[in-house]
């Protein structure tokens with residue numbers, strides 16, 4: 035199977051480049067080869083490589099910056115995936131795409147299912163939702179994995195930011211009223227590969243029976259403060275931690291207060307993901 039992989043310099047893309055190796059030939063394209071803000075280039079690269087599967091973890095992920103660059107965020111997160119879906123459909127290929135807990139408003143504490151009403155609070159979330167909708171409307175065989183609070187030992191993420199800040203400062207003030215499930219980039223990649231191995235073995239009806247949107251997020255939940263406390267404990271770093279509210283830490287983009295995703299659909303069909311704390315321990319050690 036020929037797989038076109040985007041975003042291989044990102045957290046999830048880096049892990050996917052390794053996890054997908056067993057499935058076939060992986061053609062990894064970075065921004066230099068396929069810039070998602072250039073829709074003609076996206077089309078041209080897909081037509082030139084003729085993949086049987088496109089895996090797209092590339093995205094505009096700068097949540098605050100997106101508030102001042104809504105058109106660019108929309109092009110990368112919505113229009114480029116729409117082009118990928120249309121081109122994949124023409125080729126008879128399938129598309130795997132990633133989305134976010136930030137498609138939800140998160141006003142209440144219940145964990146959200148795949149069919150619960152969306153309502154993004156910020157530009158990033160709205161652009162990701164538009165990407166999901168474009169893919170679903172295209173009729174291409176697809177999987178959309180919504181994940182949350184991605185961490186890993188590479189790239190830009192909350193875990194690495196906290197490890198750095200805890201060494202630089204005596205005290206960290208961290209929001210304790212936003213709830214979610216930190217999810218390891220490697221878990222996302224390995225789960226994707228496991229499901230795609232089943233798809234490959236499953237025959238022509240597999241995508242029709244199993245395609246669509248899945249929540250792919252760790253078991254359990256915490257707050258950014260709880261996540262930070264666990265990071266420092268696992269890493270053996272002493273630093274004074276002060277819980278604060280969202281109002282104490284004003285940022286350009288609003289974030290959902292309750293971000294927990296219910297991953298039951300994924301668990302019933304494929305695999306149960308580890309608890310966020312166990313994944314954190316494995317990642318750090």
Ligand SMILES: NC(=O)C1=CN([C@@H]2O[C@H](COP(=O)(O)OP(=O)(O)OC[C@H]3O[C@@H](n4cnc5c(N)ncnc54)[C@H](OP(=O)(O)O)[C@@H]3O)[C@@H](O)[C@H]2O)C=CC1
Nearest residue numbers: 041043044045046065069070092093095132134181183184
């Ligand atoms: N990070 C998180 O906490 C979460 C992420 N997600 C979703 O998961 C997926 C993977 O995210 P993650 O790996 O963390 O993201 P990262 O921010 O780590 O990586 C983003 C990737 O997209 C690439 N990219 C950005 N802009 C362009 C562009 N114009 N053209 C080509 N490539 C581009 C980046 O390339 P470059 O290195 O050149 O910038 C990088 O490889 C995304 O769909 C994201 O929305 C969902 C929930 C949480």
Ligand SMILES: Cc1cn([C@H]2C[C@H](O)[C@@H](COP(=O)(O)OP(=O)(O)O[C@H]3O[C@@H](C)C(=O)[C@@H](O)[C@H]3O)O2)c(=O)[nH]c1=O
Nearest residue numbers: 095097134135136181182183184192207208209258283
């Ligand atoms: C650095 C820092 C952040 N915070 C707060 C700010 C914010 O409310 C919260 C999270 O910070 P960040 O801005 O790093 O995280 P953020 O960019 O909002 O993370 C999101 O990224 C996108 C891509 C997603 O899809 C989401 O699932 C989610 O992971 O932590 C503190 O309270 N203290 C601090 O020192």
